[in-house]
Every structure is written in C-alpha cells, then in structure tokens.
Amino acid sequence: MTIDEGRPRLRGPLGTTGRAPAPDLARGFMLLLIALANTPFYLYGRATSEAGFHPVDGSIPDKIVQAVLIIGVDMRVYPMFAFLFGYGLAVIYRRQGENGTPEPDAFRLLQRRNLWLIAFGFVHALLLWGGDVLGAYGLCGLLLVWLFVRRADRTLLIWAGVGTGVLLLLAAFSVVGAHVTLSTGQAAGGGAMPDFVTASASAENPLVAMGARLMLWPFLVLAQGLFGLAVPVAVLLGFWAARRRVLEEPARYRRLLLPVAVAGIAIGWLGGVPHALAHIGVLGGLGEVMWVFSTVQMITGLACGIGYVALFGLIGNRLTDRPPGWVRTAVTAVGKRSLTCYVGQSVLCAPLLAAWGLGLGAVFGSAGMAAFATGVWLVTVAVAVALERRGHPGPLEVLLRRLVYRTPTGAAATVDQPPAR
Structure with a gap:
C-alpha cells in the first residue's frame, strides 16, 4: 500500500495478469x-x-x-452488459476497501466514474451513435451506487426481486391487452416511431443526423437506464454477485x-420464439399487437442476459487451470478493452452504414448486415490482440482511468482496467 501524507492512495484496477477469465470472456463475446x-x-x-x-x-x-437475433440477441445483451457493469463497480469498491481507502473516497471514486x-x-452520441448505452449505465450507476452500494446483500436481492416482479x-398486462385487442377487433397499434428515432441513420445531412442522435440519446438514457427496470435489476444482481466473488471463484x-x-x-430463447415467428410471418394474425413483444x-431478455453471464462463469471455471488458447486470448483481449472496442464499433459502423456516410445500410439485408457486424467485431478483435501483445490497454480505458483515478499522464498507462465493466 502506498501512503501519501498518511492516507492510502486510490488504487487502480487489476493488471493484465492474475485476472479471472470469466468476466473478460463474457465482455468480449458480449461485444459481438x-x-x-x-x-x-x-x-x-x-x-x-x-x-x-x-x-x-x-x-x-x-x-x-432476424429470427435468430430476436430469439437470442435482442433485449438479451443489455441486461448482460448491465450485470457486468454492476459487477465491475462492486469489485472496484471492494478493492478500494481492501487497500485501506476510506469509504467516502471509494464512494466518490465510483460516482466520479x-x-x-x-x-x-x-x-x-453526439459524434456517432444515438443508441449509446454508456450514458444510460452511468446514470443508473449514479443512482444505484448512492442507494445500494452500502446496503446489505438481502436488500439488493429484495429490490432486484421487486423490479423483476414489476x-x-x-x-402480463401487455399480454392481456393484446388478447383483448384481438378478441374485440379494436386497433391498438403502437403507432409509427418518431422521425428522430430513425433519422440518425437515414438523414443524409450530417448535422440533421447529429440533431436526431442528440434527441434520441436522452430518451434512451432514461428509458433504458432507469425506467426500463431490466438494467437496474441486472446491476443490483451484479453488485450481489461481486460481493460473493461468483465470477472470480x-x-x-x-x-x-x-x-x-x-x-x-x-x-x-423460448420466450423469444413467439415474437420471432410473428415477425417472419409464421405466426399470423398478430400484426395489430406486435407491440406486446416489447x-x-x-423480462425474457433479463433472464437470458443473466443466463449468458452464468454460462461464461461455467466456461471460466473450466478454463481456470488450462493454458489459454488463441480463441480465449483473442476474446479476453477484447473484454479487457471493452470500452475502446464498444466505441470502435461505432467508428467503423456509422460512417459506412448511415445515409450521411456511404449509406451501405440501405443496401444490406438482415443477413448481410449480420455478416458486416461480425466483421466489425473481428476488426476490434485484431486491434485488441495487437494491443495485448504489446502490453497496452485500450486508449479509452487509459483516458477513463486518468480522469477517474486522477493519475499523472505517465502513471496512467501502467494501470489496467477493472475485471468487469
């Protein structure tokens, strides 16, 4: 422990060695x-x-x-992301306490982050992607750290249960409403999406697209970060799991x-099947009530996202005592640099796909877009592996830790990111 004027310094996150494989593997695959x-x-x-x-x-x-994505990806990834985000916050808070950092300083560190x-x-969002989740999770983290980071494990589980119940x-109300709509023949569609929701991709003028992104982003920060409930529930479960070291042990x-x-x-997966079948036209007669699947x-996505995290915990357990192969090395390299790779996806996607760029989004079908998305992820894998071989963290991880830990420019490069974001 380093002492500065009698006070323990804030300790940076774990380095690239001695890390549990499960969180990095989960984050790396999650980015795909x-x-x-x-x-x-x-x-x-x-x-x-x-x-x-x-x-x-x-x-x-x-x-x-489309069916595969609806069943296994849509609304399943963000709870997974949120769980790992909450897990990472709780690990940082725990390690500060183990380092002897006063609790108020550790609390302020989390809120500054x-x-x-x-x-x-x-x-x-301003420059690239209106569907950004960093702001949503940052806002959710501010509120939940303030309310729950000092609370007992039982309290975390009770409130996670309350959110799940809601x-x-x-x-259930949506399903009942859809049944009533179909039974009575009354139209109750959700209506067209506001223009600004799609304009950030379809607008040919970059400034119009930017304005659309800035209108969409605050809505998602509130709707996904707090009012959607799945993210707060997953964050609370991440807090609880980190206290028990579930992914580390x-x-x-x-x-x-x-x-x-x-x-x-x-x-x-089973919960997504009706939506997928209705979307591709196999399950007919639901055109007026497609909103029910939102x-x-x-709720099925929350269960699936937590299930995905548990699966990677089991995989991590199998890999703990084994030498890392090239696949594990590559995926964990991405997981260690998840912030850089997440924003890097937007750097690669927005200028190529949006109408204000090359406009390839108007050319691709769903299958071609899935292939493109996989290719984008593979590019971030290549970049992450190159950085891993040189022992360098991601540039955005370096910037974030300089701002959060207030480290000098030279020292920031020697401190690595937390085991789960």
Whole structure:
C-alpha cells in the first residue's frame, strides 16, 4: 500500500495478469452480440416492426437471421452488459476497501466514474451513435451506487426481486391487452416511431443526423437506464454477485451457475420464439399487437442476459487451470478493452452504414448486415490482440482511468482496467 501524507492512495484496477477469465470472456463475446443487436438500426429506408428495427421483408436468409437475433440477441445483451457493469463497480469498491481507502473516497471514486461514463456517452452520441448505452449505465450507476452500494446483500436481492416482479406484471398486462385487442377487433397499434428515432441513420445531412442522435440519446438514457427496470435489476444482481466473488471463484458457485445458465437461457430463447415467428410471418394474425413483444422481451431478455453471464462463469471455471488458447486470448483481449472496442464499433459502423456516410445500410439485408457486424467485431478483435501483445490497454480505458483515478499522464498507462465493466 502506498501512503501519501498518511492516507492510502486510490488504487487502480487489476493488471493484465492474475485476472479471472470469466468476466473478460463474457465482455468480449458480449461485444459481438452488441454489434449484432445494434447494426439492424442502420437498415433504413424500409418498413420495420413495431417491436424493433428489423425489416418486415427480406429473403429467406434474412428472415432466418432476424429470427435468430430476436430469439437470442435482442433485449438479451443489455441486461448482460448491465450485470457486468454492476459487477465491475462492486469489485472496484471492494478493492478500494481492501487497500485501506476510506469509504467516502471509494464512494466518490465510483460516482466520479459514473459521471465520466455519462460524459463519454454524450460525446459518443453526439459524434456517432444515438443508441449509446454508456450514458444510460452511468446514470443508473449514479443512482444505484448512492442507494445500494452500502446496503446489505438481502436488500439488493429484495429490490432486484421487486423490479423483476414489476417487469412480470407489465408483461402480463401487455399480454392481456393484446388478447383483448384481438378478441374485440379494436386497433391498438403502437403507432409509427418518431422521425428522430430513425433519422440518425437515414438523414443524409450530417448535422440533421447529429440533431436526431442528440434527441434520441436522452430518451434512451432514461428509458433504458432507469425506467426500463431490466438494467437496474441486472446491476443490483451484479453488485450481489461481486460481493460473493461468483465470477472470480466460479468453482464455489457451480451449483448456482448451472441452473441459472440453463433456466435463464431457456426462458430467454423460448420466450423469444413467439415474437420471432410473428415477425417472419409464421405466426399470423398478430400484426395489430406486435407491440406486446416489447414488454415480454424485457423480462425474457433479463433472464437470458443473466443466463449468458452464468454460462461464461461455467466456461471460466473450466478454463481456470488450462493454458489459454488463441480463441480465449483473442476474446479476453477484447473484454479487457471493452470500452475502446464498444466505441470502435461505432467508428467503423456509422460512417459506412448511415445515409450521411456511404449509406451501405440501405443496401444490406438482415443477413448481410449480420455478416458486416461480425466483421466489425473481428476488426476490434485484431486491434485488441495487437494491443495485448504489446502490453497496452485500450486508449479509452487509459483516458477513463486518468480522469477517474486522477493519475499523472505517465502513471496512467501502467494501470489496467477493472475485471468487469
């Protein structure tokens, strides 16, 4: 422990060695799912479903891709991201306490980090991607750290249960409402999306697209970060799991991780099947009530996202005592630099896909866009591996830690990011 005028210094996050594999693997793979989830937004110039951005037309390969994404990706990735975000905050808070940092200083560190994430998210939305999640998670983190980081484990689980219960009620009311609508024949569609929601991809004028992104971003920060409930619930569960070191010591929690992985993924995938079948036209007669799947997907997506995290905990347990192969090395390299790779996806996607750039979003179908998204992720993998071989963190990780830990310019490069973001 380093002492400065009798006070312990804020300690930076873990280095690249001695890290549990599960969080890095989960974040690295999660970024592939994020690319697959986000890029359909750029398929502008065609009619889309009321429950997402997937086009209602397309070839057979397009329909297959749409169904797979609805079942396994849409609304499933962000709870996974939120859980890992909460896990990382709790790990940082725990390690500051282990280092002897006074609790008020550790608390302010977390809140400073959340504030800077909101700032990063604003710049990200201003320049590239209105669907940014950094601001949403930063705002959620500010509120939940203030309310819950000092609370007991039981309190975390109770409030996570309350949030889950509210989501279940919303889904149930939506299903009842859809049934009434179909039974009575009354139209109750969700209506067209506001123009600013799609204009950031379809606008040819860069300034118009920027204005649309700045209108969309605050809505998502509030709707996804707080009012959507799935993100706060996942963050609270991440707090609890980090206190128990579930992903750092997965062997101890295999009897928890296995049923959570099986049940969570099963609920998520089975729950997405009706939406997928309705979207591709196999399940007919639901055109007037497609909006029902927006709330149903939230609760099934929460279960699936937590299930995905549990699955990577089990994978991490299997890999703990094994030498890392090239696949594990590559995916974990991305996970260690998740902030840089997340924003890097937008750097690669927006200028190529949006109408103000090359406009490839109007050319691709769903299958072509999924291939493009995978290619974008592979580019970030190549960059992350190159940085890993040189022992360098991601540039945005360096910038964030300089701002959060207030390290000198020379020292910042020697401190590595937290085990889960």
